[in-house]
Amino acid sequence: MIKIEIKTEKPYEVLIGKAILSGLGGHILSAHKACKVAVVTDNIVDALYLGQTEASLDDAGFAVNSFVIESGERKKTPAVYLSVIDFLASSKLNREDMVVALGGGVVGDIAGFAAATYMRGIDFVQVPTTLLSAIDASVGGKTGVDLAEGKNLLGAFHQPRLVFYDTDTFKTLSPDDIKNGVSEGIKYAVLRGGKVLEHLTAGISDENIADFVAECVKIKRDIVEADEKERGNRRLLNLGHTLGHVIEKLSSFGTPHGQAVAKGLSIVARASNRAGILSDGELNIILDLFAQYGLDISLGYSPHELISHLSLDKKASGDDAVNFVDIIGIGNCVVKKTAFLDLKKYIENL
Numbered sequence: 208m209i210k211i212e213i214k215t216e217k218p219y220e221v222l223i224g225k226a227i228l229s230g231l232g233g234h235i236l237s238a239h240k241a242c243k244v245a246v247v248t249d250n251i252v253d254a255l256y257l258g259q260t261e262a263s264l265d266d267a268g269f270a271v272n273s274f275v276i277e278s279g280e281r282k283k284t285p286a287v288y289l290s291v292i293d294f295l296a297s298s299k300l301n302r303e304d305m306v307v308a309l310g311g312g313v314v315g316d317i318a319g320f321a322a323a324t325y326m327r328g329i330d331f332v333q334v335p336t337t338l339l340s341a342i343d344a345s346v347g348g349k350t351g352v353d354l355a356e357g358k359n360l361l362g363a364f365h366q367p368r369l370v371f372y373d374t375d376t377f378k379t380l381s382p383d384d385i386k387n388g389v390s391e392g393i394k395y396a397v398l399r400g401g402k403v404l405e406h407l408t409a410g411i412s413d414e415n416i417a418d419f420v421a422e423c424v425k426i427k428r429d430i431v432e433a434d435e436k437e438r439g440n441r442r443l444l445n446l447g448h449t450l451g452h453v454i455e456k457l458s459s460f461g462t463p464h465g466q467a468v469a470k471g472l473s474i475v476a477r478a479s480n481r482a483g484i485l486s487d488g489e490l491n492i493i494l495d496l497f498a499q500y501g502l503d504i505s506l507g508y509s510p511h512e513l514i515s516h517l518s519l520d521k522k523a524s525g526d527d528a529v530n531f532v533d534i535i536g537i538g539n540c541v542v543k544k545t546a547f548l549d550l551k552k553y554i555e556n557l
């Protein structure tokens with residue numbers, strides 16, 4: 208099993224292994240005494256992994272109750288969040304009790320936000336079952352839900368007590384869900400190069416998946432430990448996300464997060480290249496990765512449309528600029544406060 212320690216204000220471990228789901232209860236018990244546990248999952252993961260998860264928690268002495276939400280980004284709403292809160296209250300959880308988020312980033316974000324706010328905050332454990340959540344969403348403590356006005360507008364920082372995942376659960380993911388995870392992996396490869404880039408170039412397989420996810424988590428660990436509340440360089444993790452979030456919103460949350468990030472990241476890469484910052488060779492390495500994994504980076508929206516929506520949102524909250532992540536080279540990205548006018552010039556006619 209691979210163990211990575213995250214030294215945030217409240218430290219915790221990320222445990223990664225193959226065929227380890229049945230050991231979940233025992234591992235939680237070493238970080239938390241027996242208590243009531245509310246497992247939150249979605250209707251797809253329910254049929255696949257809820258039984259095993261409940262049995263493991265039950266065997267370890269936890270009193271388990273489970274709540275199933277409908278899967279999908281369109282369900283990452285305040286109403287679903289409130290239904291989870293109602294469930295925690297009706298299950299009579301108190302401050303000593305715990306939430307377990309079993310599923311992808313949507314479940315993790317909603318259940319984490321419920322744990323962050325129920326009784327002003329109770330413990331929660333992330334058990335990610337998608338590649339995207341394993342390498343990104345489950346680590347770092349960002350929780351929340353979307354509003355019609357935009358992504359993740361209602362949320363809180365709340366670090367989990369433990370992140371635990373079984374890489375065998377990725378075997379049931381659809382090819383599209385694998386692609387969505389790879390997209391965030393390409394983000395890490397662009398931010399830091401190194402082993403993540405090597406793994407992606409070589410191809411992700413059952414043999415190297417645990418090492419690949421661990422290398423991604425280590426990059427996130429280093430960035431989050433240095434800037435837990437995103438006041439500075441944690442913004443690097445938003446590479447491709449500023450435009451990606453606009454794409455998700457324009458599609459009424461129909462374009463999956465990973466695919467939207469791929470589109471956003473490819474715009475930034477091409478714009479950085481056109482501005483003479485990113486070399487042709489490194490641009491091609493990035494674009495080749497999207498092609499290798501079959502990620503669709505066609506825009507579907509004009510750059511003008513994207514910037515107009517971005518500026519509308521941000522200006523409504525009083526800003527005339529955004530923190531934008533520029534790619535100088537692979538392993539060399541910077542956060543720059545960029546005025547909308549400059550951003551528009553930067554990406555138009557791509």
Ligand SMILES: NC(=O)c1ccc[n+]([C@@H]2O[C@H](COP(=O)([O-])OP(=O)(O)OC[C@H]3O[C@@H](n4cnc5c(N)ncnc54)[C@H](O)[C@@H]3O)[C@@H](O)[C@H]2O)c1
Binds near residue numbers: 250251316348381464
């Ligand atoms: N909190 C953070 O720091 C952070 C970071 C990145 C992304 N996110 C959020 O994560 C979300 C995207 O996460 P996602 O891509 O995991 O989406 P998701 O949670 O919607 O999962 C994708 C699909 O896979 C299904 N699924 C989950 N595990 C499965 C398995 N093992 N086998 C078969 N099907 C399975 C789900 O039911 C769903 O239909 C977005 O809302 C995004 O904003 C959060």
